[in-house]
Amino acid sequence: TCALPIYRPLWDAALRSNLDLVLKIQRADGAIPHEVDGKSGRPLSWVGATSGAWVGALAVYSRIDKDKKRARGYLAAAKRAAAYYLKHYIQQERYIGGPYDTNMAPNMEDPYNLLLAYSELFQTTGDKKWLAAAKRIADHLLSWRYLYDVRFPDNTICRKHKVKTYHMSPASVSNKHIQNWDTLADVYLLRLARWLKDPYYAD
Secondary structure (H helix, E strand, O other): OOOOOOHHHHHHHHHHHHHHHHHHHHOOOOOOOEEOOOOOEEEEOOOOOHHHHHHHHHHHHHHOOOOHHHHHHHHHHHHHHHHHHHHHOOOOOEOOOOOOHOOEEEEEEEEHHHHHHHHHHHHHHHOOHHHHHHHHHHHHOOOOOOOOOOOOOOHHHHOOOOOOOOEEEEEEEOOOOEEEEHHHHHHHHHHHHHOOOHHHHHH
16 A cells, blocks of 8 residues: 655645746746746746646646636646647757756757646646647657667776666757656656557557
8 A cells, every 4th residue: 555645735835836936927828938037036038848847737736726716727827838838849849948958959858848747738638639749749759769779888887787778868969978867757658558549658
């Protein structure tokens, strides 16, 4: 059996304060700032797909918030943001802005965060438009994964320890280290397989 999660009022207040700021600074077209001033909350930049990850947090809180009016506000903001990032980033395959060490180079961190976000929005609304977006994001995310094992040079740590690259991913086109952060998305790939009745994503 699993222990029930412990409710932490201060954590809840912190999460809400972030979501409420998002609602306050979200543009009418749905965009959410990519960067804000840490003290004032003033938007510094609007360019980047990364802010689309707020869609998931807003969708989840719209499900669990007992204040129905506030929940509707979170969901409306999630849908506006989802429509904006779908049009301006996902449909254009512009996954930029996530890792700060790559500036605006294409990366695989934005896709796995957006997969989580759009999956949560689909789970909340049941709207197939968001499921189609999640599928598109997943297909892009999986294109980053190596389908072979690199042969590392002799006398390197990776060679010595027989590191395998199969199904690992490079972080971005400008920062080519291998990593497996996108395994965070695996539970959502399993959900996608179930929703689409397509075992490819589970495999």
